[in-house]
Amino acid sequence: MRYTKLFLPTLREIPADAEVISHQLMLRAGMIRKLTSGIYTYLPLGLRAIKKVKEIIREEMERAGAQEILMPTVQPADLWKESGRWDVYGKELVRFKDRHGRDYCLGPTHEEVITDLIRNEVRSYRDLPLNLYQIQNKFRDEIRPRFGLMRGREFSMKDAYSFDADEEGAAKSYQSMFDAYNRIFERCGLNFKAVEADTGNIGGSFSHEFMVLADTGEDAIVSCTECEYAANMEKAEVNPDYIIEKAGDESSPVSMEKVSTPNVRTVEEVTQFLSVTPKQLVKTMIFETSAEPVAVLVRGDHEVNPTKVKNVLGVETLELAGEETVLKFTGAPAGFAGAVGLSIKIIADTAVESMKNMVMGGNEKDTHLIGVNRGRDFEVSEFADLRLVTPSDRCPRCGKAIEIKRGIEVGHIFKLGDKYSKALSATYLDQNGNERYIIMGCYGIGVGRTVAAAIEQNHDKNGIIFPMPIAPYQVVILPLQMRDSEVVSAADTLYNQLTRHGVEVLLDDRDERAGVKFKDADLIGIPLRVTIGKKSLKEGKLEVQFRATGETELVPREQADKVLLDMIKNSVRSRE
RNA sequence: CGGGGCGUGGCGCAGCCUGGCAGCGCGUCUGCUUUGGGAGCAGAAAGUCGGAGGUUCAAAUCCUCUCGCCCCGACCA
Structure with a gap:
């Protein structure tokens, strides 16, 4: 191509609304232009890089035995109601009506559509296993689109879906996609890591995210310095041996006392005011959920991990309560919540289990309690690992030191099990003529995000340094x-x-x-x-x-x- | 949705507080010179000051409403 014929509008200066380096460079290098928030046009140079990534994906998917199809962007609400996600998915799902008043949505993902296809076409164990994929534009009305192609609302995604007769076959399919993903990101010239992840609202039992290591990444990744363990922060387990360490003092329980703590709210303020350590303190966080409200207790030096709370409770949504709700349940403004006398459900992080003579909020303005003891002063309905891993925690597998880095999620693979096949009745007949649910897996790659991540990792002060395989x-x-x-x-x-x-x-x-x-x-x-x-x-x-x-x-x-x-x-x- | 910030030629910005001819740099176009790391000179084109309403003799500037964009938090490829 001759430059004089190419539509390549480069920018000398950094556009004011671009924050991260990949976004700035993609704009300056004439790869993309914004239409509106989170929605971009790909110019020739950008499209070429994206096509390169798509071709690599296609080669590796075909090599792994997957076949390409193409599903529609517009999907009928009926299917989503059938799977139960119409009510669960939230505002991210763009819904609209056609002229007859029928409900539709723009596909943010395609489990429903593909499961519908398969339930109509697959009858026998002889039709399995099957793996179908597509590269198609998704639409998700993100709360906050950001960072150019990194988090767009309309974006190109490769999504693959596997269908197996049993768990064993599904495990094989999962592994084969896991391997294909490693090859794909390797070929794209990325420095990445596969980490254990939460399944979010796609659902299923088990999943891995493929994380590109970059300081600008939106996710935190916990990984072991010695063994293979790596997980997304929201999924990362706390080493159970480590959390049993004695937190409070070992002396016998003292009597509970009320102390006045005017305007003392945060952990830092309380520890200073009462001359105690954060480890003697219990934080009481009030959450509103799709079911009943709940109080979550964690030690003063720990942070609640909402994902774990959500999973332990088995609720669809979880949100930190606002000022008014806190007042309603505790009788005090935020900063003075405690477990004593609370009428709502109380669950606690494992680290709280061994604590004695705790310090916590008094459910009364400007008041804290000291010498609080579980059993005598309050009860906990369930203990579980509910907190965020900290850098001083140890690896949950081998007990060695861990490190926390930032990453960009470019791929995510899930073992779905029978979640969708059950909801949509996708069954087959096995060798013995028994009707059984198909075992599914699904596997996504953000195409544009992969290009952006590659730039995030490969650039210098003069501009982009494309790895050869994805260079335009x-x-x-x-x-x-x-x-x-x-x-x-x-x-x-x-x-x-x-x-x-x-x-x-x-x-x-x-x-x-x-x-x-x-x-x-x-x-x-x-x-x-x-x-x-x-x-x-x-x-x-x-x-x-x-x-x-x-x-x-x-x-x-x-x-x-x-x-x-x-x-x-x-x-x-x-x-x- | 909550909090913060910004909308002024294509791009980056100043002007706004304290109302009085709409400016600067880059880019674009023409001519001459220059030619191995974003050239020099001369000339030129290009702006509903995001939109609507209001105050005023007079509004980019003050007031009200509104739209859009960006950043920080909860979501996700």
Whole structure:
């Protein structure tokens, strides 16, 4: 492609509304433009990178035995009512009516549609296993779209669905997708990690997220420094041995006392005011749920993990109570809630179980209680692991040190079990003629997010550094003097040679000064740059530079095409 | 939804507090010069000051309403 023909509007300055580096660079490099919040147009350069990722995904999905299909964006509400998600999914699901008043939604995911397809078509165990995938635009009305393609409302997603006769087969399908995902992200040049994850509102029993390690990531990842354990913060288990450590003092229970603590609310304020440590303190958090309200107790130096609370309670929604609700249930403004005398359900983190002579809110304004003891002063209906892992916790598997990093979720795989097949009656007949539910799995990849994550991980102060396999062009040729016929013809010759060999080449044929061409080439991040200028041409040489390393090589003009072909081959291979 | 911020030529911003000719840098167009890391000179085009209403002799500026965008929290590929 010739630059003068290409629609490539690069920006010299950073657009004001772009915060993270990948968003800034995708805008500046002319890859995307925003239509409205969370909704983007892909320009030629951006689309090419996205197509590259899609092709890698297709190759690996086919290699893993999945077949491509394409399902509609518009889905009938009936199916969602049948699965029960019409009422559960929330505002993220965009709903609308057609002219007849029938309810529809824009597909945020396709479990319902595919399960409907399968229940109509699959009858026998002989039809299984089956794995179908699509690459299709999803719509989710996110509460807060952010960071360009990182969290859009309309976005391209690869979603695959596996159907097996039994758990054993489903485990195999899951593993095969797990392996395919590893190959896909490897090939995209990403530094990533597969972590255990919560299943959220997709549901199912078990899942892994594929996290690209980056400081700008929206998720926290807990991983062991020694063993293979890695999990999303919201899923990460607390090492049970570690939490049994003695928290309060070991002395026998003292009597409970009420103390006045005017305007002392936070853990920090309370510990200072009463001269106690956070470990003697119990935080009482009031949550409203889709069922009854609940009070959750955690130790003063710990944080509640809402996901764990939600799972323990088995509720659909969970929300930290507002000021008014807190007042209603505790009789005190926020900051003074405690377990003593509370009439709502109380559950507690395991660490609270061994605590004695606790300090907690007095359910009365400006009042705390000291010397509080469970059993005598209040009861807990259930103990469970309800808190966020801290950096000082130990690995739940091997007990060694853990570390907490940030990550961008680019892929998520789920073992769904029979959740959807049961809800939508997707069954088959086994060898013995018994009707059984199909065991499902589902597997997603955010395509645009993968490109954004790759940029987040591969850039420098001058711009993007595309990994070869997803680069929109593999080579950029910069003839420095467009008025010099020899330079121009050398550039044309190389361009034609490479193009003939199937190389994706961008020829910067603009009559611009060298500096402008260099800057733009760096910005758009093409892995290999060929500079053709009067000086080196006089010696019969062209200059090849690697975008990633800045390394430069002078290559004889006649061999340039072969050298470049080799370089491309090597750079792709080294990623595989 | 709660909290914070911003809407002024294509992009980045100033002007607003204290009302009085709509500005600066970059980009764009024309000409000449220049030509290996975002050139110089000369000239030119381009703005409903997000929108509506109000106050005023006069509104980008003050007031009310409204729309949009960004950031921080709960959701997710």
